[in-house]
Amino acid sequence: xxxxxxxxxxxxxxxxxxINRLNxxxxxxxxxxxxxxxxPANLIIANLYDSLLLHLLPRLEKHxxxxxxxxxxxxxxxxxxxxIRTARKLGWKLQRRxxxxxxxxxxxxx
Numbered sequence: 001x002x003x004x005x006x007x008x009x010x011x012x013x014x015x016x017x018x019i020n021r022l023n024x025x026x027x028x029x030x031x032x033x034x035x036x037x038x039x040p041a042n043l044i045i046a047n048l049y050d051s052l053l054l055h056l057l058p059r060l061e062k063h064x065x066x067x068x069x070x071x072x073x074x075x076x077x078x079x080x081x082x083x084i085r086t087a088r089k090l091g092w093k094l095q096r097r098x099x100x101x102x103x104x105x106x107x108x109x110x
Contacts, residue, residue, distance in 0.1 A: 044063075
């Protein structure tokens with residue numbers, strides 16, 4: 001399940017799911033992840049700015065399943081360390097870290 005406030009982002013996600021033959025396994029809707037009731041999840045992926053991720057992290061902590069993974073992308077260079085510190089305070093351990101130009105991707109596990 002995926003959410004975004006921007007209907008265009010939802011349309012693009014649906015197109016990408018179809019291209020990758022995931023359209024029967026993925027669903028997307030316009031919603032606010034900071035306010036929407038989140039179901040328990042064993043994989044959480046977010047492509048958001050650092051300020052949104054920092055607000056969302058405590059909420060995600062309440063909705064993860066045992067052994068779940070968090071993957072964050074869309075983090076600008078220089079903002080990744082704040083995300084890492086906040087995630088560590090909540091019990092997440094950094095497993096992988098990637099960078100493409102000025103963008104970072106971080107993978108965490110409990």
